[in-house]
Amino acid sequence: MLSVTAATDAILAALTTWPEVSVPLAMSSGRVLRQNVLAERDQPPFDRVTMDGIAVRHSAYAAGRREFAIAASQHAGDPALSLATAEACIEVMTGAVLPAGTDCVIPVERTTRAGGNIHVEPDYDATARQFIHARGSDHRQGYCLLEAGRRISAIDVALLASAGLAEVPVSKLPRIRVISTGNELVAPGTPIEAHQIRMSNGPAIVAMLQQQGFSDSAHLHLRDEQSVLEKHIGEQLADSDVLVLSGGVSMGQADFVPQVLSNLRVRKIFHKVSQRPGKPMWFGTGPQGQLVFALPGNPVSALTCCRHYVLPALLTASATSPRAAVTVRLAAPFRFAPALTCFLPAQLTADENGQLRAQPVPTNTSGDFTTLASTDGYLQLAADETDFPADSLQPFFHWAQS
Numbered sequence: 001m002l003s004v005t006a007a008t009d010a011i012l013a014a015l016t017t018w019p020e021v022s023v024p025l026a027m028s029s030g031r032v033l034r035q036n037v038l039a040e041r042d043q044p045p046f047d048r049v050t051m052d053g054i055a056v057r058h059s060a061y062a063a064g065r066r067e068f069a070i071a072a073s074q075h076a077g078d079p080a081l082s083l084a085t086a087e088a089c090i091e092v093m094t095g096a097v098l099p100a101g102t103d104c105v106i107p108v109e110r111t112t113r114a115g116g117n118i119h120v121e122p123d124y125d126a127t128a129r130q131f132i133h134a135r136g137s138d139h140r141q142g143y144c145l146l147e148a149g150r151r152i153s154a155i156d157v158a159l160l161a162s163a164g165l166a167e168v169p170v171s172k173l174p175r176i177r178v179i180s181t182g183n184e185l186v187a188p189g190t191p192i193e194a195h196q197i198r199m200s201n202g203p204a205i206v207a208m209l210q211q212q213g214f215s216d217s218a219h220l221h222l223r224d225e226q227s228v229l230e231k232h233i234g235e236q237l238a239d240s241d242v243l244v245l246s247g248g249v250s251m252g253q254a255d256f257v258p259q260v261l262s263n264l265r266v267r268k269i270f271h272k273v274s275q276r277p278g279k280p281m282w283f284g285t286g287p288q289g290q291l292v293f294a295l296p297g298n299p300v301s302a303l304t305c306c307r308h309y310v311l312p313a314l315l316t317a318s319a320t321s322p323r324a325a326v327t328v329r330l331a332a333p334f335r336f337a338p339a340l341t342c343f344l345p346a347q348l349t350a351d352e353n354g355q356l357r358a359q360p361v362p363t364n365t366s367g368d369f370t371t372l373a374s375t376d377g378y379l380q381l382a383a384d385e386t387d388f389p390a391d392s393l394q395p396f397f398h399w400a401q402s
């Protein structure tokens with residue numbers, strides 16, 4: 001059986017990067033940027049006034065002048081005016097271009113106005129270049145504002161706009177269909193019998209994908225009938241970049257998924273990974289290179305496998321890096337005897353030195369997803385060890401990718 005590392009490598013080897021597309025700026029947040037973004041101009045692009053007030057020549061102020069004739073008014077958005085004489089000033093507004101021939105801004109609340117003249121408080125101490133956000137002091141034209149490969153945040157949108165980009169080069173969004181299977185499953189909102197189960201994997205997997213920006217993700221549910229599965233999975237396969245199936249991959253009499261995928265010419269890359277939860281996981285590629293993940297139906301297995309394999313694969317194919325594991329100390333000893341990698345849900349806390357510690361929160365079988373709600377992620381405990389002492393350093397994966 002494949003190890004966790006070998007399974008991860010096999011998925012990575014099957015990936016190709018999604019193509020680059022262009023989207024309007026307003027649609028770009030959450031997408032993966034595909035090209036470096038360079039500054040269109042110096043920032044600020046001119047000496048920018050940062051206070052409403054007057055602009056004067058500092059040499060005149062330093063020589064004792066406190067009264068200035070108002071020569072003009074400079075508003076934000078107007079081309080630069082020019083101050084002809086040191087006896088005068090130009091009224092300036094925040095955001096205006098500093099008028100030529102001035103090098104000092106005095107806030108309006110330090111002045112009084114008398115007719116066409118401005119008087120500055122006698123004791124006001126003005127320094128040269130005060131209240132001026134100097135041209136190019138944030139960055140120069142051509143500076144790399146954003147590097148390719150990042151998920152575009154709201155702040156990034158401000159930088160993209162400042163660089164003049166109406167259209168943004170991003171990774172194409174894959175069309176993802178999440179297909180759950182199982183005759184016992186009933187959707188929320190419909191009446192339920194004692195022997196039935198609410199279907200929770202599909203909505204949760206879609207939510208995990210959408211939280212990572214994969215907004216073209218939708219869920220459908222199929223009954224465990226081979227002909228039904230073959231028809232509908234076939235239709236979705238023809239029309240999708242990625243299928244994420246849940247359930248029907250182990251050894252029960254109604255576990256048809258591997259056979260159905262094989263009939264649909266989805267090439268099996270692996271079935272079963274030496275891990276718990278999630279041992280029966282299946283992965284393959286469709287005739288047009290579609291990625292097909294068939295996750296075990298037990299909810300803890302499905303969610304853990306989605307987080308551990310599906311999300312990193314989709315982020316990598318989108319030309320961005322998945323969140324790496326962090327190393328944390330185990331807060332309590334843990335024993336796991338099977339020769340399998342153990343994905344152990346855990347709560348993170350910081351100790352008195354600020355060091356992260358993970359408190360194991362074992363689930364009551366891999367059907368118990370209620371317990372997961374109190375966890376931050378899971379530890380990956382090595383397959384070739386049995387006893388994991390308190391304070392040992394272990395890799396920890398957050399449920400969320402960011």
Ligand SMILES: Nc1nc2c(c(=O)[nH]1)N[C@H]1C(S)=C(S)[C@@H](COP(=O)(O)OP(=O)(O)OC[C@H]3O[C@@H](n4cnc5c(N)ncnc54)[C@H](O)[C@@H]3O)O[C@H]1N2
Nearest residue numbers: 180199200201202247248249250251255296297298299301
């Ligand atoms: N003889 C063996 N039996 C099983 C093995 C094995 O190796 N030999 N593996 C076990 C392991 S490990 C797992 S995990 C499960 C996986 O089985 P399937 O992928 O076939 O999943 P199902 O049988 O369809 O469902 C398992 C369990 O999960 C519930 N479920 C399924 N889908 C959903 C959903 N969308 N929402 C909520 N709950 C769901 C389902 O009702 C079952 O209780 O197989 C073991 N058996």
Ligand code: MOO
Nearest residue numbers: 277278279301366
């Ligand atoms: O994946 Mo199964 O999760 O070990 O119950």
